[in-house]
Amino acid sequence: MHFCSLFDDLSRTVFPKAHQPKRLLGATALLSAVLLSGCGGGSSDTGTNPSSPATGSATLLRIAAEAPGGNCAAGGVRIQSGMDIDANGVLADSEVSSTQYVCNGTGGSNAGPGTGGTNGLSTLVRLRPEPAGAQCAQGGSAVLAGLDTSRNGVLEDAEVTSTSYVCNGAPGAPAGSGPAGNAGHDSLLSLTSELPGANCAYGGQRVQSGLDRDNNGVLSVAEVTSTSYLCSAAPADTQWVNVTASAVQAVSNTGYLANNPSARVVITLPTAPAIGDWIKVTGVGSGGWTIAQNAGQRIATRSVAGGMNIAWTAQAPSGTWSAVAVSADGTRQVATSSSGELYTTTNSGANWALRLTGQTWSGAAMSSDGTKIAAVTNGGSIYHSTDGGANWSNDGSARAWSAIASSADGSRLVAAAYLGTLWTSSDGGTTWTSRDSNRAWRAVSSSSDGRVLVAATNGALLYVSTDYGVTWVARASSQFWWGVASSADGQRLYASVDTGSIWTSSDYGTSWQPTGATRDWRGIATSSDGRFVVAASSGGTLYESSDYGATWRSTASAGSWNPVASSSDGLTLLAGNSGSNLYAGSRRSSTTTGVAGSLSGGQEDALQLQYVGAGVFMPISYVLAGPQFTVQ
Numbered sequence: 001m002h003f004c005s006l007f008d009d010l011s012r013t014v015f016p017k018a019h020q021p022k023r024l025l026g027a028t029a030l031l032s033a034v035l036l037s038g039c040g041g042g043s044s045d046t047g048t049n050p051s052s053p054a055t056g057s058a059t060l061l062r063i064a065a066e067a068p069g070g071n072c073a074a075g076g077v078r079i080q081s082g083m084d085i086d087a088n089g090v091l092a093d094s095e096v097s098s099t100q101y102v103c104n105g106t107g108g109s110n111a112g113p114g115t116g117g118t119n120g121l122s123t124l125v126r127l128r129p130e131p132a133g134a135q136c137a138q139g140g141s142a143v144l145a146g147l148d149t150s151r152n153g154v155l156e157d158a159e160v161t162s163t164s165y166v167c168n169g170a171p172g173a174p175a176g177s178g179p180a181g182n183a184g185h186d187s188l189l190s191l192t193s194e195l196p197g198a199n200c201a202y203g204g205q206r207v208q209s210g211l212d213r214d215n216n217g218v219l220s221v222a223e224v225t226s227t228s229y230l231c232s233a234a235p236a237d238t239q240w241v242n243v244t245a246s247a248v249q250a251v252s253n254t255g256y257l258a259n260n261p262s263a264r265v266v267i268t269l270p271t272a273p274a275i276g277d278w279i280k281v282t283g284v285g286s287g288g289w290t291i292a293q294n295a296g297q298r299i300a301t302r303s304v305a306g307g308m309n310i311a312w313t314a315q316a317p318s319g320t321w322s323a324v325a326v327s328a329d330g331t332r333q334v335a336t337s338s339s340g341e342l343y344t345t346t347n348s349g350a351n352w353a354l355r356l357t358g359q360t361w362s363g364a365a366m367s368s369d370g371t372k373i374a375a376v377t378n379g380g381s382i383y384h385s386t387d388g389g390a391n392w393s394n395d396g397s398a399r400a401w402s403a404i405a406s407s408a409d410g411s412r413l414v415a416a417a418y419l420g421t422l423w424t425s426s427d428g429g430t431t432w433t434s435r436d437s438n439r440a441w442r443a444v445s446s447s448s449d450g451r452v453l454v455a456a457t458n459g460a461l462l463y464v465s466t467d468y469g470v471t472w473v474a475r476a477s478s479q480f481w482w483g484v485a486s487s488a489d490g491q492r493l494y495a496s497v498d499t500g501s502i503w504t505s506s507d508y509g510t511s512w513q514p515t516g517a518t519r520d521w522r523g524i525a526t527s528s529d530g531r532f533v534v535a536a537s538s539g540g541t542l543y544e545s546s547d548y549g550a551t552w553r554s555t556a557s558a559g560s561w562n563p564v565a566s567s568s569d570g571l572t573l574l575a576g577n578s579g580s581n582l583y584a585g586s587r588r589s590s591t592t593t594g595v596a597g598s599l600s601g602g603q604e605d606a607l608q609l610q611y612v613g614a615g616v617f618m619p620i621s622y623v624l625a626g627p628q629f630t631v632q
């Protein structure tokens with residue numbers, strides 16, 4: 001059986017017309033050897049010598065990925081062909097007689113919503129029977145290749161830029177001149193489209209081959225002996241879909257124009273994305289858009305406007321709250337009331353335990369693990385607990401303590417006595433040393449190692465120490481300071497003013513700048529890195545900043561807010577509304593996981609998300625016409 005007999009029925013049987021153009025956009029699956037047509041030992045009446053390459057040897061085609069380089073600048077596919085001289089069904093390097101390169105186009109830009117690539121054309125391959133003639137004396141096949149400049153998925157004659165030939169061997173010796181061979185079978189090759197999935201993340205072609213054992217010219221499932229895949233690379237430009245309906249199921253690496261004039265367009269995230277896949281959404285119609293999620297999916301929102309809003313929830317205890325503190329992870333908390341109560345919780349405020357009563361509490365501090373707690377009273381002692389608040393002792397002092405702060409490990413403490421001095425301890429409060437002078441000290445804060453300290457006075461200056469409280473330097477200007485807060489390293493410091501501004505320092509307290517509006521500011525707290533800040537105002541609301549205090553926005557209803565505290569990551573907060581409840585604050589960092597979560601935008605809002613694994617999509621760019629996105 002000659003090679004050309006396979007291609008006589010090529011478009012009818014082996015390559016149906018719908019499958020003739022093959023898109024090879026950055027193939028990553030390799031075909032070690034694809035047998036296009038071959039003969040068994042020769043037909044029973046030819047008498048050919050199977051050891052001769054000119055007497056019925058099969059023609060093999062080997063396809064492999066071509067890395068970017070001299071042959072293909074952007075990579076592509078290397079197609080090698082030749083006769084199977086040793087009849088082992090494998091195209092050896094010594095048998096290669098022709099090599100052709102099918103190169104990828106150059107990728108375009110997809111930097112943001114609405115920006116498509118200008119290049120990135122797909123490369124198509126078409127196989128055509130080649131009659132006996134100048135190119136192939138015994139006939140064979142022409143391999144045509146070129147870029148899909150018309151973008152219609154069909155390799156047109158005008159698009160062909162490269163042609164190579166796979167030719168049949170010469171006829172064997174005349175019948176009867178050699179021993180009779182066994183009847184041979186054609187080797188058939190079938191190429192079909194492969195949808196995006198486990199085999200090809202972005203789709204491609206499934207290549208199946210095998211012997212035509214029933215000699216019907218059709219490669220049946222039972223005859224398939226080899227399956228390989230030619231996979232497309234991620235598209236270099238954005239394919240945009242204009243959506244005027246109310247809902248659409250998104251496909252990876254596709255852009256969607258939400259173009260409904262009256263109703264919100266719901267775009268559901270791809271169900272089975274690969275890591276690196278993305279989608280883009282642009283609001284065109286006035287109805288806006290919502291990105292919905294599948295089970296187990298969520299969208300990280302730290303980097304988008306509105307993505308870190310704080311939700312406040314009232315908790316059971318009520319009192320005249322004077323101080324609050326929380327552990328690094330936010331699970332352990334302490335709250336004191338000037339009316340005499342001290343409460344602790346070990347589950348982020350779900351349940352509170354009353355620990356002490358009968359003291360005029362004025363300040364509280366907690367180690368990072370929440371086991372060591374220190375609390376001060378106005379006119380009384382300093383109280384200590386080393387077991388999370390279950391048991392307490394006091395130092396027997398009697399001063400007008402106004403505030404206390406702790407290092408992360410609880411070993412270094414600083415306490416302020418109103419109209420007295422500052423006091424420091426390096427042994428967890430066992431012994432104390434008086435520091436600086438008698439002043440109207442109101443608030444203190446400490447870096448995590450206790451080296452950088454800041455203390456505020458009522459009606460005078462701020463004072464900063466960078467040597468564990470041994471020496472203090474006056475900073476800023478005279479204000480009615482109320483609260484102070486420090487980042488973990490002490491580089492970023494914050495101070496609030498009663499009937500004034502929020503003041504910030506980014507150089508360990510050397511210089512200070514006022515920011516924000518004038519309000520009756522009370523307590524202030526920050527995350528360990530100093531980025532997320534929350535401040536209380538009396539008669540106003542709670543305010544938060546996500547940019548190191550540069551800008552502020554209201555985040556709660558009006559109240560007589562006083563003390564606030566923050567976990568190290570800034571996601572768990574505690575605030576006291578004096579004369580009312582404690583409030584637990586939860587700063588959002590992502591949408592709610594699963595189908596209940598979503599992210600919405602309006603007309604002229606645009607967003608691009610990329611899948612990073614574990615069900616998480618991450619924003620990589622956005623354009624916002626309104627004030628912020630809506631996160632659920």
